[in-house]
Amino acid sequence: MAEKKLSLKVVNLKGEDAGEIEVSASVFAVKSNPQVIKDAVTVYQANLRQATAKTKKRHEVHGTNKKPWRQKGTGRARAGDCKSPIWVGGGTVFGPDGMQNYKLSQNKKAHSLALRGVLSEKVGHGLIVVDSLALDKASTKDFVTALKAIKAEGKTLVVVGEGNDNLVLSARNIGSVELAETWNISVYDVLNCDNLVVSKDDIKKIEEALK
Template identity: 55%
Template sequence: MAEKKTVSVKVYNMAGEEVSKMALNAAVFNVEPHQQVMFDAVQVEQANARQATAKTKTRKEVRGGGKKPFRQKGTGRARAGSRRSPIWVGGGTIFGPVGNQNYKLSQNKKEHKLALKSALSLKTKNGLVVVDAIQFEEMKTKNFVTFLDAFKVDRKALVVVDEITEEIYASARNIRYAKVVTPDNVSVLDLLNVENLIVSKTSIKTIEEALR
């Protein structure tokens, strides 16, 4: 039996009405999901988004401690040269984070493409909605909510548009469960983290071109 080269999906307008059908490239939207590659992609995306903000002070950075705390001999105590010693309360920290850690990870292009195809294929089977065009004339949150309601979306959703115009940005920014991105910014983490994927027709073509 010949392998399918395309997958047929319905295309809707912004009111949620079916207007046509579209053939998706099966090599992008209907592959066998590869769990390990998707896991690796998520690890890379999360690591690369991490900032090295953790910072502790070393012995030389702690304030004070220039004076010897007590004389060398005759006190019965262990000798000490500075209050900044790591063994003293308030002293410096040994081997703590220094604020310049490099958490960057990488994944080769072939694997990253497979991870995106796998995540897109999962959404094609459950959660993908293709819209002929996603455009807003006014900057109103109400309009974007109405758009999502047309597809019964009330949980996490990723909306992929050709261009994030001022109207789209302003209309969607206050909706916590919706994230708007362009095709080149679609990530594996976002795809796996949402229940609904709404993509404009032209964005589908852009994604297919990038991943074929």
């Protein structure tokens, strides 16, 4: 049985029509699974977390170890020192210790399904395929002009192929533009952009990786 194909419009960096490209419907015309996509985003955000939160245990609180009053005869409850967790300013019980592990994972099949789902949602709603993203020189001004020409307005995720240093230098100072390497596109980044700009060559590499 022949593989189903999907035709996508291709433009150049001047916004002019540059023909069409056929891609696999199994990658770019997939019904999205909201739960799998949510899981992928949760994993992505969890793996960005750093274990910086830390509270002091009883033995880490600075201060004297002297008893606040004698054991008997005062009518008060007995107390060993002012570092007790029941005292204001005392140690914390079961608080974060700076060694928390927030790492999560998602199996490859589920992650692939999530990425294919969000890429499929971008078709016709922000996916812009250009014939080439190779730039003659590094120029932020020229790249801004190109983005306007291809109607990439708002948050834009640009997929960068290997060795495209001029593109990286041209785009890195544009506040509305994020860069992602072909092999490292995340579900979160695709969801978080209004436009996904990718070259013909790179969209084929993405297709091959997700088939």
